[in-house]
Amino acid sequence: MAGQWWTDDDQLLEVLRDALTSASEMPPGFVEAGKAVYAWRTIDAELAALTYDSAWEGAEVGATRAAESASLRRLTFASETLSIELELTGDEILGQVSPPQAGTVQLAAGADDLGTIPVDDLGFFVVRPVPSRPFRIICRTDSGAAALTGWVSP
Template identity: 30%
Template sequence: MNDAVNNPMNDDELMALLGEAVAEEAVVSDRRRTAARAAFTWRSVDAELAELLHDSALAAGAAVRSDGDESRTLSFGHSGLTLEIEVEGEVLLGQVIGTTGGASAATEPASVLLERPDADAQSAVADASGFFRLEGVRPGAVRFVVEQGGWSLTTPWVTL
């Protein structure tokens, strides 16, 4: 049987035992603390993803009228920033509109990364107006990561 049931502690013994447990906090390694903090940041990952605002492939009747040669447009937004994408064949044209990083971010060009789960990422740097171009874009699952002046925007995965 449990010793605590057979031999109940008095208040002083209980407080001493609790004090020992609190003192063990110092034994936790920095590596474990860092891992715990990193795991905690995942609590808001969905709130940090850009929202798909428009996808021409989802428009009513798009599948009926499409002959497969038309361009596809996508629009993502988050916190005052919009990422506009147009895909025609293997060429992707895009524009980053707005900034969330303040005046210093406006002077830095935005970098755009097209990520794939099964291939190397492709990158481009937007010009002063936010325009960028990627070539050799194959169909499949992709997401975009836009970075500028210390802020970033990540889109959900979409299939091109």
């Protein structure tokens, strides 16, 4: 009889085990959708375009002389309200927000949050160590401005 399954403890435990197992199995599409939604958390930040990369200069110079790999890479990202200047060394990222103002910068690699660093009143910040994988910087100032850089490959 279909209505008497709960009288058998073994059968009840089997049904409960199946329910818990199926609840812990997450469909891959559901996980990807969750990651995509998380990426929208920066929708309020204005995209800052890469306007300068010191690596561009190395490509032009390389044709005329032997170029050694530089120990310092400079990048500038600009949006309507902010510009973010970065200097990448092997050990750290030195950054400045213009116009100078306090706030925070958050580093993200894909959906992973790599940490939030304070920006001082002069717009300076330091990130240690340099992330080992491509990352973005989300800058939020105390005045309410927000900018998101493009991907930076260390």
